[in-house]
Amino acid sequence: MATDLGVARDAAPEHTVAPDPAALQRILDGKYAEVRDLVRRNLVEHADLLGEVDDLDRETYRDRVLAIVQQVAATGQTGFGFPEEHGGGGDIGASIAAFETLAFGDLSVLVKVGVQFGLFGGAVLQLGTQRHHAAYLPGIIDGTILGSFAMTESGHGSNVQALATTATYDVATDEFVVETPHDAARKDYIGNAARHGELAVVFAQLHIGGESQGVHAFIVPIRVRDDAGELVPAPGVRIEDCGHKMGLQGVDNGRLWFDGVRIPRENLLDRFATVSPAGVYSSEIESPGRRFFTTIGTLVQGRVSVGGAGINAAKVAMVLAVRYAERRRQFEATGEQEELLLDYGQHQRRLLPLLAQTYALHVAQEDLAAELHAVFSGEKTDGRSRRALESHAAGLKAVGTWHATRTIQECREACGGAGYLSASRFAALKADTDVFTTFEGDNHVLLQLVAKGLLTDYAGDFQDADQFEMVKLVAGIALDEIVKRTRAHQLLDRVRDLLPTGAEGEDEAGLLDTDYQLAMLRYREEQVISSAARRLKRGVDSGMNPGAVFSQVQPHVIAAARAHMDRVVQEAFVARVAGLEDGPEKRALGLLVDLNALRMIEADRAWFMESGRMSAARSKAVRREVDALCRRVRPIARQLVDAFGVPEEVLRAPDLLGPVVTAGDPPAVGHEPGHHTQGETAERVAESA
Template sequence: MDLPSIPAKVDAAALTSVLDGRWAELRRQVRAQMTENQFRDSYDLDTESHRGQILEQLRELANTDRPRLGFDRGYGGGGDIGGSVTSFEMLGFGDLSLMVKAGVQWGLFGGAVQLLGTERHHERYLRPIMDLGLLGCFAMTETGHGSDVQHLGTTAEYDPATREFVVNTPDRAAYKTYIGNAARDGRMAVVFAQLVTGGSGRGVHAFVVPIRDENGDPAPGVHIEDCGPKAGLNGVDNGRLAFDQVRVPREALLNRYADVAEDGTYSSPIESDGRRFFTMLGTLIRGRVSVAGSAGCATERALALAIRYGDVRRQFERPGDGEEVVILDYRAHQRKLLPALATSYALHFAQEELVGALHDIQGSADTDEHSQRELESRAAGVKAIATWHATDTIQKAREACGGAGYLSENLLPSLKADTDVFTTFEGDNTVLLQLVAKGLLTSYREDFQDLSAMGTVKFAAEQLLGAVIERTAARQAIERLIDASPRRDDEDSLFDRGWQLKLFEDREEHVLDGVARRLRRAGAADADPFEVFNDAQDHVLQAGRVHVDRVVLEAFVAAIERCEDPDARTLLERVCDLYVLSNIEADRAWFLEHGRISSTRAKAVVTAVNGLCAMLRPHARTLVDAFAIPEQFLAAPMLTG
């Protein structure tokens, strides 16, 4: 392969500049604050001590400006949505219990009050939420309903005689469960419940409900249980909540999207109950975006630990010279870590784009429904792929460190335990990759009936998976690369960026075409839409995955375009090649089955991945140093002797 050589030394700071992106200055400030505040790791603490330490660290955070970033300026906030998400995700470098508890307090609880409430709620609650005068919970998930929020069992029935809502848990399946801040510290909860007024149900709405009194005892009618020890994140006090005819005033309804008058009359600017419900949920995606970013930071930390260890640990003598070999010099070890590192770079750039889109869309006064729907789809896909990548990569990092990686003092076990739940909270990953497809099947059936085969593919690409591509400068650059890509079938073309982009696009289009053809059957008169969708779930999941792969690659290409340092750019080009070719290698069966690559080229891909691992090996330490993780979070004894 005839590729430009990577300079012997590349400045890690130049890579950091590209990685830090739009919120670079904020990232530098957050790192400085992290360095000043010794946020201690907690692998040797019991549950109660861990919870106490995390609450103490939460109060340290409250003394900085970071928790205020996402709130409105009129209430002492920073008015910086993207900055808020960026600062939260960087907590993923440290104890993830702190990230989760901060996310519950300021992202979920505070975010729900801000985004679903109106001025009366903002005036009363936002300032104490920001400064921790009021600790709260986000009580959505129930024992019997996790992903299916639309059918929650908790009820809130309006009583016009007293002008109160009566919140009730009808059975054990309706217990609010896994609720962060509920078991110990929370004083109030945003409770999602079925609103009933005048004998009619109006769907799920959110209410602010006190759960403890000033002494910390459960409020009248509120039953609280501790979920107990978990596999990880034991610094977060997860609990269960149940309500026995708990009365709250009419004003407890977070009424941005709907209200109930004193006489019980219901009103809403959104007529459809279903559309109103999904609009409310759509405003709350900051948590999902933050989880994706925090998973990325935790993965970067694990890779930094494993690669630093691999750079000093020696095993087996090299024949002829008697020197033991540094384990990162072994190709098998490189293959374990370097493709994962390349994917982490790719997902980092995709996350940066996602946060930028969130900031622009939620910060705009005239956001259209289509843009919001596309944002939700992008957030779901990136979160799913990023958290699955975290689970897989942190396990590889643990294995790469052998027995040392199994010791709690070396930090990897807690990273593995704490991130495991990321694949199923803030949206189960399997459900996230199907969610928009299922909505399309039920809500847009007429569109499927009326569209031609090609129109169906385009409709699926735009509506099902959020694949609308605006003609931005970055997109135009991508199209130029594709147009200039070679049509030859030799080894060198494996490294042509246009060819790579076209291959990912072709795969997505082909899979989408197959999904669309299978789902069109739902429009037939004798079809059972559920069975049609159920039979196609494997195909829908594949479509979601290859769509995200293409989006992530394009984000990587755009980041390279922004890189001004020529040496760093050359290194990033090769990291991007490794991301692409390891992805193709993992999906070789599909590419071969569908005639996208020949068997000869499939073998060449394996050879190219080996070659790229060898080429990037001297720069592995630079690549992880570029994440600029504060050193206190990399202080593992296995790295110091």
């Protein structure tokens, strides 16, 4: 079925009209435009913090961040995702929109909000029952009950099932006894723990009568007030500051140890399992593996939030770099006047494909947030929808945060020495987002989760399967069945049909066909998944241990997940643009659809050539088309970044955004250097094309 963007790609360039940034912003902000605007106003109100951070000592910075978080909570923006009966807004989609928009500002504030309302509050909401909601949610929502999310241990991060902290039920006192058995079991990197947290949701192995029931979550007080009213560590709780970090100095990360800490039986968050006063354990989910995955799956909102925050932090970097490149001149390339940086082909190549990818990821993130809302609001109740959500969230968190890391670095370099100044925000953006690639799970581990879903689809629904069981499941399928179940052989003919003359073309014809672009991405995905499955099967069939097989094939497994996410993101982008009304905004976004697709195909040209899907001549044609698309996007780059709606007050980069004037080159009257009027932009579109 043809995918029609409704964009006349071969229209005469002189007919191109620049998009309206405000109209583009309305498209990007979507149904939660009012929510995003509320956050923008709050960011402007507290923007002074961005200019003061370097002069604040750590504890003052942390207290300022806490004060801002509590002030923001009073506006209601941090409570959108909680039930209305407890003072929230009852809209998880709005909560995600608010959180990711907060990434335009100080990221310590963002992470503090994420810990308090997303991780701590989300765990109480999703894992607790009505009594926990009534007791804790109102205070969590208004910021008067401060808490931590104590899952990660020094010895165990991603492998949550192997956590060593214990919670042993004492039937004589109707209490759980929480214990840190050894130093590797200390809870580590815990936000809100070193200074401000009073409670923690602690994940621990539940022991009853000498038998382990697996990992469960408990509410544990970590601080109490002494006779003078000061907060001090609770009895049996040892707290240590993690110390100076690469970034996020405004977040009080700490370490926690528990030495025989007693908590009431009611402090077990018992949505999925209960313990009676007599010590009888019961759960509606009989399988321990499924129970664990169900418990962890309810916390997927954290991954969705972190991925969205990374994408929005990348937007800030894009705004700074593009606007600087439209003002800064360097060398006399075409005449007596020095050339603007963004008029150089290499500078366009550095920035504009990343801009296209940022737009594509934004759209995919919106779709993911809508999935989350549908599942958590009860609109979708089937298990397949929840598992699809978990996989989608893991994959987009990985690609979104990696994109942030790469984009911020490239944009910093593109701004030269001016970008190296702390006042230009890149220092904070780089330092504060670097941990996003390991927040909420290491990105490579998350891609393994995505790949597990792709591979076990070959053998049916095996949600409980760990990676080694997955290997054995795949190995149990006949090789010809693996080939049969892949769509790659079907896509092969479709790709050929889309190429000029039904074979490998020697020029640019057909490269801007959306069906061709998607078919290439789908073909690669199916081939890589099939290849990974065949490698897993051959390894087990040869007598290798499943664990050794998985380790050996792991790079192919992760490549399959990456290819899958490339396709998912591009399909989302295509669908969104195809649904817009025709006009300058749709045509501008159509250029970005093409640029993002060909960017991915170009980046993996070697694979396509090895697989016989691209000739050397076609490969060169792809490269030329990416260059041409960059030239066509260049005149509207300013409008495209303005559409992100990053408030001027939070950009705070005078050396990047202030006037950059060379001798004998005064700024034009009426508008900033490099900031073209709509008429001028249309002329530049015609010239560049």
